[in-house]
Amino acid sequence: MEKATFDLLKEFRRTLHQNPELSGEEKETAKRVDDFFKQIGPDQTIKNIGRHGLAFVFEGKEKGLTSLYRCELDGLPIVEDNRILHKSNAVGISHLCGHDGHMAIIAGVGMYLKEHRPAKGRVILLFQPAEETGQGAEMVIGDKKFSKIKPDLAFALHNLPGYEKNQIVIKKGAFAAASVGMIIRLKGRNAHASHPESGNSPAEAMSKIIVALQKMPDAMKKFTLITVIHARLGEVAFGTTPGEATMMATLRAYENETRELLVSYSEKLCKQIAKEYGLEISFEYTEAFAATLNHEEAWTFGNEAAKKLKLKTKHIRIPFRWSEDFGQFSIQTKTLLFGLGAGKSQPQLHENNYDFPDEIIPTGVKMFEEIINQIHG
CATH class of the missing domain: 3.40.630.10 (Zn peptidases)
Known part of the structure; x- marks a missing residue:
């Protein structure tokens, strides 16, 4: 040149x-x-x-x-x-x-x-x-x-x-790799912090989901990776127990089909944990790459x-x-x-x-x- x-x-x-x-x-x-x-x-x-x-x-x-x-x-x-x-x-x-x-x-x-x-x-x-x-x-x-x-x-x-x-x-x-951003929302019920038993905090379920999601790839036959990139529980209010939680994770795989399988398995896992704790759950997806x-x-x-x-x-x-x-x-x-x-x-x-x-x-x-x-x- x-x-x-x-x-x-x-x-x-x-x-x-x-x-x-x-x-x-x-x-x-x-x-x-x-x-x-x-x-x-x-x-x-x-x-x-x-x-x-x-x-x-x-x-x-x-x-x-x-x-x-x-x-x-x-x-x-x-x-x-x-x-x-x-x-x-x-x-x-x-x-x-x-x-x-x-x-x-x-x-x-x-x-x-x-x-x-x-x-x-x-x-x-x-x-x-x-x-x-x-x-x-x-x-x-x-x-x-x-x-x-x-x-x-x-x-x-x-x-x-x-x-x-x-x-x-x-x-x-x-x-x-193929990847997608997964947003998981849990909804429970607030209560006064002095009587947490009156509410239904998603704290324990959120913790289980974070750990379980990042271990999920261990069970997959092909390469996959889940990275939890953000989590939020309740609000900064010391007199109130949390009623909602949000987690965000990036799911990756080398093939589009494997990524979709990973998404499906992850949803099932999260729904199972939410059900165990009597929580509502919803999913949203963003930044999907083929x-x-x-x-x-x-x-x-x-x-x-x-x-x-x-x-x-x-x-x-x-x-x-x-x-x-x-x-x-x-x-x-x-x-x-x-x-x-x-x-x-x-x-x-x-x-x-x-x-x-x-x-x-x-x-x-x-x-x-x-x-x-x-x-x-």
Whole structure:
């Protein structure tokens, strides 16, 4: 990559880093991306897809496959703690997952396509909203505009701290876990704290549920994980026994079917405990992520690209436990999500001192360029 191109992408990435927006609120980020692509001149620009999403279409002269390359628009509700000149200007919001870097990479692919249109088929560059909440991919796919650009293949990358810079981390099949946020509410009956026997406190049932849920995966044949992330019992009122309790947990599995089984078993367990204590119980679910499954055909294109570029490649055997809403595209089409090493000493994703390493931008761009050349000539 030429120095002038790299400098432009680096400046764009740092501007995005300084101006993050939360999931579903990426209006200004989308405008910045749109302004950047005006100098590129795609054949078609589709705005407001999945609310604030953007898709840029590059047409080939001959008929062929449609391939899509996706990055994310949104930041996180985390206070950044960094001594960098391009630190976030938004109070309590930051790009601590590297979505700014992913956007810079796809912008770099756009610059490449400006000079090298696909010979056949068409290439879609998608800037997707609301990845962090697990809603964005579903909103994009559910948008009527998506039917015009529905791809035969879809690709994405995620930077991975803990791996050498520019290393490619790749795997066939399950790559990132399916997950869902489970909210459990118990309802009993308040009483005066001097006469707790007159009420029905959910305290003991709540304690049993927390312990039992986290032990549930031990009984499952396939990998599952339940992490209780929040619990609340009653109110701060020393003269009153609690009448309600709320627990929140994240349920994970490597397959969508296993996650659904885990949800079913967890509900049965919680209902059993609630019944034992004469409590009402209800459930709510949020932030559902489908498993990201790498199709063999899409994997082959990515693997060949890494070989041609002579990049150090790590073929992992066990999927990652974290979730990515790119999994929604896995349900729709043949997908590949691969990892791009961000450095062994790089702070982990979502840590408040994380900052995407600019020097891995060219590798991300070149990986997608090579994949495009294989598919579109």
